[in-house]
Amino acid sequence: MVFPYHRGMATLTRADVEHVAHLARLGLAEHELTELEGQLNHILEQYAKLAELDTDDIPPTAQVIELETILRDDVVRTSLDPAAVLANAPERDGDFFVVPAILGGD
Amino acid sequence: MSPMTPDAADALTELHAHDLAGALRAGIVSARELAAAHLARTHRTDQGLHAWLSIDDERALAEADAADARLSAARAAGPDALAALHPMHGVPVALKDLVSIRGGQATAGSRILEGYIAPYDAHITERLRAAGAVILGKTNMDEFAMGSSTEHSAYGPTANPWDLGRVPGGSSGGSAAAVAAFQTPVSIGTDTGGSIRQPASMCGVTGMRPTYGRVSRYGIVAFASSLDQVGPFGRDARDAAALLHAVAGRDARDSTSAPIAVPDDLISLPAGDDEAAGWLRGKRFGIPAEYFPAGMDAGVDARIREGIAALEAAGAVVEPVSLPHTEYALAAYYIVAPAEASSNLARYDGVRFGHSVRGGGDYLSNYLATRGRGFGPEVKRRIMLGTYALSAGYYDAFYLKALKVRTLIKRDFDLLWGQGFDALVAPTAPSVAFEFGAKTADPVEMYLADACTLPVNMAGLPGISTPCGLSDGLPVGLQFIGAPWSEAALFRAARAYEGVTAGSAWRSMRPRDLAALEDPAVPTPAERAARR
Numbered sequence: 001m002v003f004p005y006h007r008g009m010a011t012l013t014r015a016d017v018e019h020v021a022h023l024a025r026l027g028l029a030e031h032e033l034t035e036l037e038g039q040l041n042h043i044l045e046q047y048a049k050l051a052e053l054d055t056d057d058i059p060p061t062a063q064v065i066e067l068e069t070i071l072r073d074d075v076v077r078t079s080l081d082p083a084a085v086l087a088n089a090p091e092r093d094g095d096f097f098v099v100p101a102i103l104g105g106d
Numbered sequence: 107m108s109p110m111t112p113d114a115a116d117a118l119t120e121l122h123a124h125d126l127a128g129a130l131r132a133g134i135v136s137a138r139e140l141a142a143a144h145l146a147r148t149h150r151t152d153q154g155l156h157a158w159l160s161i162d163d164e165r166a167l168a169e170a171d172a173a174d175a176r177l178s179a180a181r182a183a184g185p186d187a188l189a190a191l192h193p194m195h196g197v198p199v200a201l202k203d204l205v206s207i208r209g210g211q212a213t214a215g216s217r218i219l220e221g222y223i224a225p226y227d228a229h230i231t232e233r234l235r236a237a238g239a240v241i242l243g244k245t246n247m248d249e250f251a252m253g254s255s256t257e258h259s260a261y262g263p264t265a266n267p268w269d270l271g272r273v274p275g276g277s278s279g280g281s282a283a284a285v286a287a288f289q290t291p292v293s294i295g296t297d298t299g300g301s302i303r304q305p306a307s308m309c310g311v312t313g314m315r316p317t318y319g320r321v322s323r324y325g326i327v328a329f330a331s332s333l334d335q336v337g338p339f340g341r342d343a344r345d346a347a348a349l350l351h352a353v354a355g356r357d358a359r360d361s362t363s364a365p366i367a368v369p370d371d372l373i374s375l376p377a378g379d380d381e382a383a384g385w386l387r388g389k390r391f392g393i394p395a396e397y398f399p400a401g402m403d404a405g406v407d408a409r410i411r412e413g414i415a416a417l418e419a420a421g422a423v424v425e426p427v428s429l430p431h432t433e434y435a436l437a438a439y440y441i442v443a444p445a446e447a448s449s450n451l452a453r454y455d456g457v458r459f460g461h462s463v464r465g466g467g468d469y470l471s472n473y474l475a476t477r478g479r480g481f482g483p484e485v486k487r488r489i490m491l492g493t494y495a496l497s498a499g500y501y502d503a504f505y506l507k508a509l510k511v512r513t514l515i516k517r518d519f520d521l522l523w524g525q526g527f528d529a530l531v532a533p534t535a536p537s538v539a540f541e542f543g544a545k546t547a548d549p550v551e552m553y554l555a556d557a558c559t560l561p562v563n564m565a566g567l568p569g570i571s572t573p574c575g576l577s578d579g580l581p582v583g584l585q586f587i588g589a590p591w592s593e594a595a596l597f598r599a600a601r602a603y604e605g606v607t608a609g610s611a612w613r614s615m616r617p618r619d620l621a622a623l624e625d626p627a628v629p630t631p632a633e634r635a636a637r638r
Contacts, residue, residue: 012494016494017490020490020493020494020497021490023493023497024448024477024489024490024493025452025455025470025473025474025477026474026477026478026481026486026489026490027471027473027474027475027477027478027479028478028486029478032483032486035483036486036487036490039487039549040487040490040491040494042548042549042550043440043487043491043549043550046436046437046440046550047437047440047441047504049433049434049437050434050437050438050507050508050511052434053431053434053510053511053514055507055510055511055514058510058511058513058514059510059513060506060509060510060512060513061509061510061512061513061516062332062509063332063362064318064332064516064564064565064566065317065318065319065362065364065566065590067319067362067364070358070361070365072358080225080226081225084208084209084223084225084226085225085458087223087225088222088223088225088458088459088460089458089459090456090457090459090460090462090464091462091464097457097458099457099469100464100467100468100469100472101468101469102468102469
């Protein structure tokens with residue numbers, strides 16, 4: 001072990017794991033949910049380390065390099081070849097992607 | 107030209123790109139011969155290594171022929187035209203399998219992108235073509251670049267040519283192993299938390315993560331967009347620098363790519379060892395104490411301290427420094443990176459491209475099945491972590507907190523740049539290459555493999571790993587970390603280190619399992635990993 005481990009209170013319940021999986025649109029098997037519950041809690045214990053730092057007056061850094069907003073010239077450009085893009089469609093109808101219905105149905 | 111003997115072709119694969127550049131211009135060898143020699147060696151030796159996910163002989167040879175035609179035209183036009191060719195002209199290169207090549211695969215090591223055909227070239231693919239480089243194929247990687255061993259590839263692990271029972275590091279393990287095993291002189295990787303430097307260290311090659319914004323990510327599968335950068339591998343500093351020179355620079359299609367000139371120093375590093383070493387005189391290097399924690403491999407610690415002593419002996423000024431927030435970087439990184447990943451990977455919905463499971467159910471059941479079956483365990487873990495960290499009620503406690511800690515990490519570095527340090531020197535990784543399966547049971551153990559590299563990503567800095575000897579017969583990497591946009595100085599430092607250690611016995615050592623790769627009955631890395 002190189003850096004110290006941190007052990008603390010588990011924070012995620014099985015129901016939490018199922019809820020997060022739903023938010024993430026991940027269909028997980030029972031054994032995956034069980035395994036993730038343990039692993040996620042173990043990883044979350046490492047996060048507890050951050051509570052040692054007082055960051056009330058520290059601004060967040062979301063972007064590390066300072067760039068002015070750069071606007072590109074508004075010129076007509078060729079877009080991607082529709083045939084090449086549509087060739088990747090799992091299911092298509094002519095020049096359209098076929099998607100499952102999101103309204104109505106059952 | 108008459109066909110070469112296999113031995114002569116193999117000899118070509120062991121040359122540096124800068125040697126090949128000279129031979130190409132002199133007409134001693136053709137780009138086609140170079141491509142053919144590397145393709146032959148790759149096909150012959152990759153069963154036991156599995157560094158590649160696809161090799162496109164036909165495309166590579168066509169690109170080589172085009173490079174030869176440009177060479178002939180330049181030769182006819184005169185010395186100026188020949189000199190104007192990029193050092194990468196005619197040189198074979200491998201791309202990590204998350205870089206788009208129009209008409210080719212880009213799996214990112216994932217089942218969810220199996221069968222996907224890129225409809226366009228990445229910016230760096232265009233740049234490599236413009237430079238005249240010859241793309242041989244695509245290399246193996248941890249799925250979506252999430253991992254430190256290449257064991258998380260959905261297509262099976264890559265082995266380390268120094269010991270086929272060990273990992274090459276990751277996530278760009280295929281790119282590092284292919285260069286170490288003489289399958290290609292140079293390759294492209296990406297580095298989000300150490301994914302170029304750590305495998306470079308473990309495979310005994312040179313690898314750089316450039317400053318955030320140095321290379322366009324257009325056409326490269328995203329993992330964590332505030333951390334991802336593209337960078338080169340080579341068997342020495344000059345080769346890696348020339349490859350970076352070919353791909354770096356502003357691209358309007360990646361708004362984070364910076365309009366900052368790419369220094370031509372990258373293609374004019376000194377050839378002579380003494381001249382290179384002379385650069386060190388009076389240079390000031392900081393040695394961050396936090397990168398030498400109690401419990402790191404004794405052999406790694408010894409090699410790094412010898413490396414620092416060699417820099418000092420060559421006239422560099424070496425001073426202990428502190429980066430006090432280093433111990434918080436791992437936790438902050440493992441909030442920021444998964445949060446960004448969970449957002450980036452939301453695009454894999456099975457609607458427009460990639461793996462799709464459609465059982466006649468509604469859209470939600472299709473999403474759940476597509477993503478549940480398409481992603482592997484580590485990717486699911488990170489999506490779960492990131493989704494949780496960004497979810498209602500936890501955003502401030504996790505994500506915002508991590509971004510604030512990121513500010514503290516960056517300030518630690520900024521303070522040292524303000525004090526005039528030319529670079530910081532540290533280990534690249536806390537250990538040498540580990541055995542298959544050694545860290546797969548506990549995700550946190552795997553995450554710790556990037557403890558010495560990921561703070562650099564959090565601060566957006568450039569870092570380079572250069573070989574500095576062996577521990578237990580396995581390579582150790584010395585890391586130089588620099589201020590933003592100091593890539594040329596980092597390459598000079600790495601080149602200088604090559605100069606001062608040119609006489610060391612380890613410099614001439616070759617990966618010890620190269621001979622085993624020649625055995626047609628050599629087990630695949632997946633078979634070796636399964637035995638454990």
